[in-house]
Amino acid sequence: MTDDKIKQHQDPVPENTETEESLASQIAKLEGQVAQQNEELTQANSHITELEQRLTESTEKLKTADNSLGEALVNYRTMVMQTNPEVPAELITGDSIPAINESLRQAKGMISQVRQSLETEIQATRIPAGAPPRTPLDHSSLSPRQKIRYAIGGDK
Secondary structure: OOHHHHHHHOOOOOOOHHHHHHHHHHHHHHHHHHHHHHHHHHHHHHHHHHHHHHHHHHHHHHHHHHHHHHHHHHHHHHHHHHHOOOOOHHHOOOOOHHHHHHHHHHHHHHHHHHHHHHHHHHHHOOOOOOOOOOOOOOOOOOOHHHHHHHHHOOOO
16 A cells, blocks of 8 residues: 555544643643642641640540559548558458448448447346355245254255
């Protein structure tokens, strides 16, 4: 085939400057959107970093407060034991002030019950001090013969 025939069979490629301009404007628009998304992503990352820093600070503050609370509870428990020496220290337990107060209340209730039962037991087994008072012998069950013997001192 000759060059002329080849040119006839080929579709001419129109040079479309409108299409190129349209694509260039779309590319520019998309690049602008990508730049905007990158800026928003950068802002989001900096916000995340700031929140992570705040979380770390809050965690440290929480640990400090937790340690202080633990020390305060130990001191409170010690004070409760000192002000209530009648209560055994083993009965005062708890990991919060209300729990310590509740264990103290229960321990005092238990001590009160034990004290009452001991007092009741002591009252029941109380023996008067000294010798019992003398009572005369009961002669009503003796026969007349035994009464006579007792009277003359022969049978005591």
